[in-house]
Amino acid sequence: MLTVPHLDREFDYLVAQDQSDDAQPGVRVRVRFHGRLVDAFILERRSDTDHVGKLGWLEKVVSAEAVLTHDVRRLTDAVAARYAGTRADVLRLAVPPRHATVEKQPPPHLEPLLARPVDASAWSAYTGGTQFVAALGDGRAARAVWQALPGESWARRIAEVAAVTVTSGRGVLAVVPDQRDVDALHAAAVDTVDESRVVALAAGLGPAERYRRWLAVLRGQARLVIGTRSAVFAPVADLGLVVLWDDGDDSLAEPRAPYPHAREVAMLRAHQVRCAALLGGYARTAEAQALVRSGWAHDLTAPRQGLRTRAPRVVALEDSAYAQERDPAARTARLPSVALDAARTALTAGAPVLVQVPRRGYVPALACARCRTVVRCRHCTGPLSLPDRDAHGAVCRWCGRQDPALRCARCGSDAVRAVIVGARRTAEELGRAFPGATVITSGGDSVVPTVAHRPAVVVATPGVEPIADGGYGAALLLDAWALLGRQDLRAAEDTLRRWMSAAALVRSRADGGVVVVVAETAIPTVQALIRWDPVGHAEAELDARAEVGLPPAVHLAALDGAPAAVTALLAAADLPPDAEPIGPVELPIGARRPPGVPAELPVSRMLVRVPRTGGLELASALRRATAVASARHDHEPVRVQIDPLHIG
The missing domain is CATH 3.30.70 (Alpha-Beta Plaits)
Structure with missing residues (x-):
């Protein structure tokens, strides 16, 4: 494949008689181009050509396996056109490298797929949920943006609609942000669909295992495919439903050219093959709301009364209250007395408490204690941080150089203060505030998947909050300014998504669940959390972007x-x-x-x-x-x- 933009087109080659049977559309071949051998795919076999010069010969058919299906080829063409990229770059994302040993192995024998009874009654909690499930069973192209209820087992709900679609005789593709979500959805899916027909694709697999699973999808053995962003191109046969969970997560945006977003690719695919689509999350992006506003998708939300029953109580504390209501016994905990009381009540009742901190590490940013100037690296001007309590000097977060003798470039002072406090430092402070409780930290390289139903303070960065058995008794959302104050188009949207994902792990109001967010009550994002209104927030966000001329308007x-x-x-x-x-x-x-x-x-x-x-x-x-x-x-x-x- 030629990745240079000016060669992004088809080239004609002659096929020898002994290669003709294997040289079919979709197979990998090698051709000589400008004096060197390059990898390519056969797109079409024709008996004539538009080329007026002399044609070269096909050098080799690498494999007779047609790895580029017609539907995936159409999708790669559409993605390249949508993102101003080359088809070769998109094909690199869509078709994994060949593993010859795996490809030569005979596929395993599978028994006929037996239909299992599917209990999808939980979808009746959402307005239109029963009709959506019925449409999937009938094979209709229903499309919806789903607002999951707090406390909802999103993986179980997706597994149910996937099972309904598989039972109807069609395939399902589910895309989630990371490996943790892949594992959760796979565990739920094998309870509703025969495990031999469920395949999980993720970057963490080795080349051989990933290719083996991808071939199972290509050959029609897998009926439910679960994976991260690159799985959106998986060659699922007779695709009936595309599911995307939490489309606001940054990891769904491809960092390689042409930089497609899994949400846009999934919706393109659903449009091309005219299949059903489900876009779900606890919060909602402006892009998802634009799909609803345009009529391409329908709302799938719960009635307000059902939402009140399931949601925890949310309390916001103003910055002034933050200064006035500190608990004298916990001055180092950075928590108002209301937050401390909520945490103590939950711990006394035997439930864990979640504390969400936006930044990982110990002290991610430093400033001069005298003039408040941010301390920066002398080599690259990057921000300096303290990696741990006993660190012998600060470390640059950009170049990694250590600066053992800190001195302010503006006033010359050698005294520093913390601008931002990380998760590990917060865990230390909370350990002093709650001396009898176990403190668990989840973030960075040490992610904790679950916590037991026992008194514990769980300090986590956004996106890696452990799931608590029976739910958290309380959640404390700290340092709201670090999320809302970012100079970013999506700062408010992303903040609400992170808050709601954490708050959804807390018990309902009736069971004593409470969420405390330290932020000004008048901020629209805080109000959306208090009212649990992600749809209204997405509507306002979409209107605001239309006014200033920003995507998706x-x-x-x-x-x-x-x-x-x-x-x-x-x-x-x-x-x-x-x-x-x-x-x-x-x-x-x-x-x-x-x-x-x-x-x-x-x-x-x-x-x-x-x-x-x-x-x-x-x-x-x-x-x-x-x-x-x-x-x-x-x-x-x-x-x-x-x-x-x-x-x-």
Whole structure:
């Protein structure tokens, strides 16, 4: 496959008679291109050609296994067009590398799939839930955005609708953010679908095992496929349902070109094959709400009364209250007395308490104790941190260099203070505040999956909160400013998602569950948590982005590269008439540089905005301009991202 943009097209080759039987569309082959052997796929067999010159011969059929199916090829074409990328880059994401030994092994013999009775009555708690399940059983292309109730076993609910679809004779593809979610959904799925027909795909598998499982999907042996973002391309036969859980998670955005988001690929796939789709989460993104507003998907939410029954009590404490209501016995715990009381009540009742801290580590950021200037590395200007309590000096979070003798560059003081307190430091403070309780830390390299039903204080960073047997008695959400104060388009949306994911693990109000968030009550995101109203928050977020012209109300292309290269690319692009260039601005030091740009060159970013209807036209124009620049080799490469997850 040729990854350079100006060679992103089909090439014709002659096929020898002895290769003809194996050289079928979808198989891997090797061809000679410009004097060297390259890997390729056969896309089509024809008896004629448009090429006027002399054709070369196919060198070798690598395998007779047709690994590129018709549906996946259509999907890769659509993704490349949507994200202004090359098909070779998308195929690299869609088709895993070949493992010859595994491919030659005969597939295992499977008994006929036996239909199991599926109890999907829990979906009746949602308005339209029963009708959605019935539509899946009938094979109809029902599409919904599902707002999971707090305390809901999301994996069990997805397993139920997957089983209904499999029983109807069709395949299911479920995409989740990480390995922890894969394990949870797989454990729930094997209770409803024959385990031999359930396959889990994830990056943590070795090459042989991953390819073995992928072949089981390709050959139609697997009917339910569960995986992380790259599994969205899995060649599921007769696809009947695509499920995506927690689409706001950053890990669902591919970090390699052309940077597709699993949500967009999943919805493209559902549209192409006309199958059902389910987008679920405790919170809701503006992109998911845009699908509902457009009529492409329907709301799947619980009535307000059912929500009140299941949700915990949420209490917000103003910053002024934070200063006034400190418990004198716990001055080092960074907790107001209301939060301390809630934690003590839960611990006394024998339940664990969850404490969510936005930053991992000990002290992730330092400042001068005298003039409050942030302390930075003398080599790369990155932020300095303390890795642990007994550290002999600070460590740069960017370059990793150690600075044993800290001194403020502004006033010369050698005294420092913590700007941000991490999870490990918080665990120390809480250990002093609750001397009789066990303190458990989950985050970084030490993730705790579950905790028992016993008194314990669990300190966790967002996304790795352990599941408590019977639910947490209380949850304390600390340092809200660290989440809400980020200079990011999605700061409010992401904050609410992280809070709700943690709060959903807490017992209901009737069972004494309480969530305490230390933040100003008037903040709309805090109000959305108190009312447990992610839909209203997503509606407001979508309206706000429409007012200022940001995705998903519009399509936006971000062009990153050396200033001259970005300018040249824009000059060569035949942009749509309604395209609006914005910028350029120089990217800050420490930002991820585009591949191929020398370290000594500055990197600038240019944004190009078009109305929602002009997304494909914009992507096509940038795709053509990138191909021209690639052929000329005039400038360093420019990274093109369509609707990037984080704009700044």
